[in-house]
Amino acid sequence: MYDSYLYFPATAALYTASVITVLFLIAGAFASITLWFKGKAHSLHHGLNIPAIIKAFIFDCVLQLQILKISFVRWLMHFCIFIGFMGLFAQTSVMAVASHFLPPDTALAGTMFNHVDKLGGFGARVLDVWGDIFGLMLAVGLAIAIVRRYILKSAQLETITKDTVSICLLSTIALTGFLCEGLRLTDPMYADVAAYSFVGNILAGIFSSMGWTAASYTSWVWLHAIVSFFFCGYLPFSKAWHIIVSPIEIVLDASERAK
Numbered sequence: 001m002y003d004s005y006l007y008f009p010a011t012a013a014l015y016t017a018s019v020i021t022v023l024f025l026i027a028g029a030f031a032s033i034t035l036w037f038k039g040k041a042h043s044l045h046h047g048l049n050i051p052a053i054i055k056a057f058i059f060d061c062v063l064q065l066q067i068l069k070i071s072f073v074r075w076l077m078h079f080c081i082f083i084g085f086m087g088l089f090a091q092t093s094v095m096a097v098a099s100h101f102l103p104p105d106t107a108l109a110g111t112m113f114n115h116v117d118k119l120g121g122f123g124a125r126v127l128d129v130w131g132d133i134f135g136l137m138l139a140v141g142l143a144i145a146i147v148r149r150y151i152l153k154s155a156q157l158e159t160i161t162k163d164t165v166s167i168c169l170l171s172t173i174a175l176t177g178f179l180c181e182g183l184r185l186t187d188p189m190y191a192d193v194a195a196y197s198f199v200g201n202i203l204a205g206i207f208s209s210m211g212w213t214a215a216s217y218t219s220w221v222w223l224h225a226i227v228s229f230f231f232c233g234y235l236p237f238s239k240a241w242h243i244i245v246s247p248i249e250i251v252l253d254a255s256e257r258a259k
Ligand code: HEM
Pocket: 007, 008, 014, 085, 088, 089, 092, 130, 131, 132, 134, 135, 136, 138, 173, 174, 176, 177, 178, 180, 181, 184, 197, 200, 221, 224, 225, 228, 229, 232
C-alpha cells in the first residue's frame, strides 16, 4: 500500500469510513440478490444473448433513448444525473485505487499525484477536467429534478420521502464538492492550472471577491466525504438503487426478448 494523493490525503479515519461504506454496499446488494432469488418462477428462460445485451446497454442504459422518446426534459434530467454520478463515482474510485496501489515511482502515479510537484502533472489535469464535466452534469440534472418536482410540481410525478432524501443528499454532495474545489482554487499556488477546473475556477473568483479563502478547505472536504459515504452506504436501501439495478434488468430483459 502506498500513500499518494492529489489534493486531500487519505487518513486512517477516511480509510475506516470507506471500508464501512463498502460493507454497507455489499450487505445491501446481498439483500437485493437474496430477494430476487426468493422468486419462485424462473425469470431467465434462455441463454444470454450478448449482442442484444450490448445493444441494450448502449442505447437503453447509457444513452437512455427510451426516455428521450417520452420527453426531452425528462431524458436530459435522467441522463445528466445517471452519467454525472457514474462519472464521479468512477473518478473517486480510480483515485482511491491508484493512490494506494500504484507505486509512486511509476510514470502514471507521477503524472496523477503530487510527489514532485504539488500541482501534479498531466494526469492530475485530466482528473480536474473529468471532475468538472461530470460534476456539472450532476448539478444540471439535479437542478432540473428540483424544478420539476418542487417548483412546477409536474402532474405525472408523485414525490415520496425517499425521492426527497436522495435528491437532498445528491445535491449536498454536488454543492459541497464544488465548494471545496472553488475554495482550494482561491489559493494563488493553483493559478497556473485553475482553468482546467473550469467550474471551480469561476466559483473561486466569486469566493475571492467575497473574501473567502482556502483555510476551511479540509473541513468542507470532510463534510463532503461524510455525506458521500453516507449516500453510497444508503444507496442499496434508497430510491437511487435503481441506478444500479435498472441497467441489469434492462439488459437481461433485452436478452430474453431477443430469443
Ligand atoms: C460518489 C460519491 C461522490 C460524488 C458524487 C462526488 C462529487 C464531487 C463533485 C461534484 C465535486 C466537484 C467537482 C470536482 O472537483 O470533481 C467533488 C469534489 C471533491 N470531492 Fe467528491 N464526490 C464523491 C465522493 C468523494 C469522496 C468519498 C471523497 C473523499 C475524500 C471526495 C473528495 C472530494 C474532494 C477532495 C473534492 C475537491 C477536489 C478539488 O479540490 O478540486 N469525494 N466531488
